[in-house]
Amino acid sequence: GAVVSQHPSRVICKSGTSVKIECRSLDFQATTMFWYRQFPKQSLMLMATSNEGSKATYEQGVEKDKFLINHASLTLSTLTVTSAHPEDSSFYICSARQARLENEKLFFGSGTQLSVL
Amino acid sequence: AQSVSQHNHHVILSEAASLELGCNYSYGGTVNLFWYVQYPGQHLQLLLKYFSGDPLVKGIKGFEAEFIKSKFSFNLRKPSVQWSDTAEYFCAVMPTGGGNKLTFGTGTQLKVEL
DSSP: OOOEEEEOSEEEEOTTOOEEEEEEESSSOEEEEEEEEEOTTSOEEEEEEEETTSOOEEOTTOOTTTEEEEEEETTEEEEEEOSOOGGGOEEEEEEEEEEOSSOEEEEEOOOEEEEEO | OOEEEOOOSEEEEETTOOEEEOOEEEOSSOEEEEEEEEOTTSOEEEEEEEOSSOSEEEOGGGOEEEEEGGGTEEEEEESSOOGGGOEEEEEEEEESSSOOOOEEOOOEEEEEEO
16 A cells, blocks of 8 residues: 655754654655644644645644745655754654545655654 | 554445444553544544543544443444545544654545435
């Protein structure tokens, strides 16, 4: 079955540094990729939707200058947390949508646990 | 590491039929459990979640799920489905205590026919 690869799975960084998270669809073309954030004791929060070749659409309250999303190809989207701070520590997960003739199918990456010291 | 299995990949039902989608997880400790839904052309929405307490959880749109700890299961149910329930459904698990890694099942595509 289709696989979405997300790297790194865990990253620890110092406050003020930038962290890039990659999301790759390994055997299909993902026209749309979603980036989510998971807080403890809460449900997933959609951060942004990215479509290949166009600017990402950010949800209300998500700083687009802080969370840079690039969807340069049909198989790769990246999320860069710029000038990370401890409050950015969270679990980030991407998903990729494979368009099919009859319906759409969504696949999830394994997630990235970000810890900012 | 935790894992989630959704055994039904595709389900086709007629309107008013009852629905039950299976979800089993593998993890040695306590977990939080979720069911999410993705309607065509939209992003994920939370249907319901279990953190603690009553193992029978009621969610939006008439959905409910029961956490059976001994079976490591969290099956989703709805007594009478509607055409508008056509969507993809995902079960997810998150260990409690330390970190918030969420693991999704592979999803079940539900098609409700008129």
